[in-house]
Amino acid sequence: MTDQSYQPPITALRAFVSVAKHLHFGSAAAELGVSQPSLSQALAGLEAGLGLRLVERTTRRVMLTAEGRRLLGSAIAVCDAVDDFLLDAAGDLDPLSGTLRLGLIPTIAPYILPRVLQGLAERRPALDLLVVEDQTDRLLGQLRDGALDAAVLALPAGAPGIGEIPMYAEDFxxxxxxxxxxxxxxxxxxxxxxxxxxxxxxxxxxxxxxxxxxxxxxxxxxxxxxxxxxxxxxxxxxxxxxxxxxxxx
CATH class of the missing domain: 3.40.190.10 (Periplasmic binding protein-like II)
Structure with missing residues (x-):
């Protein structure tokens, strides 16, 4: 059972998110600029504090456990919130800076992306755009898990807890x-x-x-x-x- 008084360090949460992203301890350590032993120690400390196993590691592969998959979205949200807090404290908070993970459905991605990407690097040099093209159900799942920041979908998506902003309307x-x-x-x-x-x-x-x-x-x-x-x-x-x-x- 998780100790309710346990306060996970942000370094441990970043370690978990990076390992979940890469499913490789070496790549995760390189991304965070730490040694593999330090990364493993931070993740082990997080698991011990939570009383949960988040990652399964064998000689051949790294996998998330069921609990790891369940908690990943919350961990990503916490790390993003801390990053926003630090940017805000420095007076640099801009919603179109840093990494923006954008999902698009395949039926409209080829038509919208050229307009979005044209001149984007010049207009928003601080923005690192990551594009994910997938079907609606999978994009909604990634939005709920925190793996995506926003997605362009056909409305209404009808997904609880996800806000919708109409962009344009088209006739059939x-x-x-x-x-x-x-x-x-x-x-x-x-x-x-x-x-x-x-x-x-x-x-x-x-x-x-x-x-x-x-x-x-x-x-x-x-x-x-x-x-x-x-x-x-x-x-x-x-x-x-x-x-x-x-x-x-």
């Missing part, structure tokens, strides 16, 4: 092959999806779920073809090849 458009009878129409009723061969993204993509929600709200059961794409670009190429139609932002 129906991508059709050239020469299709519906090509050139400005407005289409979702009812028309009933008889169209609809191509969808793979399971796990929020855009797939949103396309199916459009069909559900319209009360239609579209002809779902077996062709599935991992990106919007592939889906559009399949449409151009005459394999069906698709809904895209």
């Amino acid at each position: 458009v129906l991508a059709l092959p050239q020469g299709h009878p519906l090509a050139g129409r400005k407005r289409l009723s979702p009812k028309m999806l009933e008889d169209l061969p609809l191509l969808l993204l793979d399971e796990g993509h929020c855009l797939r779920d949103q396309a199916l929600e459009v069909c559900q709200l319209a009360g239609v059961s579209p002809d779902l073809r077996q062709t599935r794409a991992a990106s919007l670009t592939t889906a559009v190429q399949c449409v151009e090849g005459g394999l069906g139609v698709t809904l895209i932002p």
